Amino acid sequence: MQLTINDKAYTSSKTINVLNPLTQEVVAEVPFGGREEAEAAVKAASEAYVPWSRKTADARADLMMKWHDNLLEEEDKIAEVMTKEQGKPFKEAKGEVRYAASFIRWYAEEARRIKGETIPASSADKKIVIQPQPIGVVAAITPWNFPAAMITRKAAPALAAGCTIVIKPAEQTPLTAWLLKEAADKAGIPSGVIEVVVGEPAVIGETWMKSPLVKKVTFTGSTPVGKLLMSQAAETVKKVSLELGGNAPFIVFKDANLEKAVQGVIQSKFRNAGQTCVCTNRVYVQEEIMEAFTQKLKEKVEGLLVGDGFEENTDIGPLINEEALVKTEKHIEQALKEGASLVTGGARLTEGSPLFKPTVLSGVTDNMSCMQQETFAPLAPIAAFKNEEEVITRANQSPFGLAAYIFTESLSTAWRTAEALEYGIVGINDGLPSAAQAPFGGMKESGIGREGGTEGLYEFLETKYMSFSI
Ligand SMILES: NC(=O)C1=CN([C@@H]2O[C@H](COP(=O)(O)OP(=O)(O)OC[C@H]3O[C@@H](n4cnc5c(N)ncnc54)[C@H](O)[C@@H]3O)[C@@H](O)[C@H]2O)C=CC1
Numbered sequence: 001m002q003l004t005i006n007d008k009a010y011t012s013s014k015t016i017n018v019l020n021p022l023t024q025e026v027v028a029e030v031p032f033g034g035r036e037e038a039e040a041a042v043k044a045a046s047e048a049y050v051p052w053s054r055k056t057a058d059a060r061a062d063l064m065m066k067w068h069d070n071l072l073e074e075e076d077k078i079a080e081v082m083t084k085e086q087g088k089p090f091k092e093a094k095g096e097v098r099y100a101a102s103f104i105r106w107y108a109e110e111a112r113r114i115k116g117e118t119i120p121a122s123s124a125d126k127k128i129v130i131q132p133q134p135i136g137v138v139a140a141i142t143p144w145n146f147p148a149a150m151i152t153r154k155a156a157p158a159l160a161a162g163c164t165i166v167i168k169p170a171e172q173t174p175l176t177a178w179l180l181k182e183a184a185d186k187a188g189i190p191s192g193v194i195e196v197v198v199g200e201p202a203v204i205g206e207t208w209m210k211s212p213l214v215k216k217v218t219f220t221g222s223t224p225v226g227k228l229l230m231s232q233a234a235e236t237v238k239k240v241s242l243e244l245g246g247n248a249p250f251i252v253f254k255d256a257n258l259e260k261a262v263q264g265v266i267q268s269k270f271r272n273a274g275q276t277c278v279c280t281n282r283v284y285v286q287e288e289i290m291e292a293f294t295q296k297l298k299e300k301v302e303g304l305l306v307g308d309g310f311e312e313n314t315d316i317g318p319l320i321n322e323e324a325l326v327k328t329e330k331h332i333e334q335a336l337k338e339g340a341s342l343v344t345g346g347a348r349l350t351e352g353s354p355l356f357k358p359t360v361l362s363g364v365t366d367n368m369s370c371m372q373q374e375t376f377a378p379l380a381p382i383a384a385f386k387n388e389e390e391v392i393t394r395a396n397q398s399p400f401g402l403a404a405y406i407f408t409e410s411l412s413t414a415w416r417t418a419e420a421l422e423y424g425i426v427g428i429n430d431g432l433p434s435a436a437q438a439p440f441g442g443m444k445e446s447g448i449g450r451e452g453g454t455e456g457l458y459e460f461l462e463t464k465y466m467s468f469s470i
């Protein structure tokens with residue numbers, strides 16, 4: 001695959017192999033850039049910034065919609081590449097392409113509604129006007145788990161605001177990123193407005209964080225890397241948006257609709273083989289319904305098909321790498337050693353396989369690693385709770401605060417519990433709350449800022465006011 005920066009081929013002679021996580025086969029060999037490529041991308045984005053920001057909102061929006069249309073036209077092609085390099089089932093990959101495109105559409109519409117306002121001045125001879133302005137060149141660093149949507153969730157609001165953007169995709173999934181870039185080029189989005197650099201994470205990251213041309217950094221990935229970028233941003237006081245790790249509690253009250261609650265666990269736990277930052281990581285079930293809920297969940301989980309993402313009925317594909325599999329095995333082993341019980345699953349499909357059986361543990365306690373840490377795998381540990389006050393306290397006992405889920409048929413219970421939970425996203429009888437129009441993001445160490453919604457647009461705008469003496 002020929003990657004370019006500002007329409008010029010990489011100078012880096014280094015390459016990496018993109019591997020299929022299911023088969024370990026080489027999907028493609030791609031150039032692996034470093035400082036030179038990172039600097040060239042920022043230079044191109046900086047040169048493209050003034051012309052792009054001076055286009056009318058309509059002009060930017062029209063080009064964005066052409067990009068949107070190109071993605072939908074190439075849905076199958078992009079999804080096929082995504083399944084090959086990331087492993088998610090093809091049907092999920094197609095859904096991700098549509099989800100990714102939805103951010104472009106939503107922000108193309110928002111571009112036309114970036115408004116200022118006037119403020120009544122304290123004296124008759126003054127007028128005060130607020131004028132939102134684009135922040136400038138944006139640097140985005142994105143993860144492997146959503147190779148398309150995590151790019152457009154950053155690039156779409158940035159372009160709508162009038163910014164240009166340099167993007168470093170995860171080294172595991174550069175091909176999807178490149179297809180998005182090609183679709184943008186085909187839409188007529190000028191060179192330099194979106195630049196994609198595949199290469200050394202630490203080198204590219206440090207180059208962009210040190211560059212005075214980069215005004216904003218937006219990152220989705222692990223909390224440790226997010227903290228590093230935040231510290232690097234301090235040197236030039238860059239604005240940061242961080243979407244980091246999670247540890248989502250899924251709370252099932254005794255009055256919950258059991259069918260809905262079980263379906264909610266399936267949706268929020270096993271999507272992308274449990275490799276999403278909003279995946280349920282802890283299931284809390286009120287003790288009165290523990291037996292009925294666990295049995296129903298066991299039956300549903302055992303109906304999930306683990307296998308090759310290109311098989312039509314596959315529900316769960318491979319984990320991204322061996323490290324992820326070993327972490328999952330350790331979480332299960334430790335829980336069982338400390339008294340938890342295996343309800344279903346608990347191992348790889350076969351010895352050494354990258355496929356992990358969807359697993360449910362019961363009798364889990366809060367001190368276990370599978371409850372304390374983000375497993376990022378198809379593991380659902382279940383713990384019992386007695387009452388609302390207790391479960392809220394336990395659910396909040398985490399340094400993370402991204403997503404949480406509540407299943408109950410009582411509006412009062414739902415409202416009280418949702419308000420008390422320290423999480424940026426709360427699904428109430430809903431296991432799939434993410435949407436382009438909603439401000440996605442976390443509290444505490446799950447991140448800073450929001451992506452999606454109008455809030456997501458303002459992450460790429462500076463607020464300026466002008467005071468006129470008339
Ligand atoms: N919030 C989310 O959606 C995600 C959370 N995670 C969490 O992170 C854990 C580890 O996953 P990884 O893929 O290893 O995440 P990671 O944070 O290492 O990688 C995410 C992105 O950061 C880049 N990166 C890594 N080190 C960097 C550095 N020093 N400077 C600049 N960029 C750097 C990577 O190349 C990739 O593009 C997962 O198990 C999960 O718990 C991972 C991916 C997405």
Ligand SMILES: O=C(O)[C@H](O)CS(=O)(=O)O
Nearest residue numbers: 145146275276277278434
């Ligand atoms: O980072 C993630 O895991 C995604 O943001 C999850 S979602 O947006 O697809 O819900």
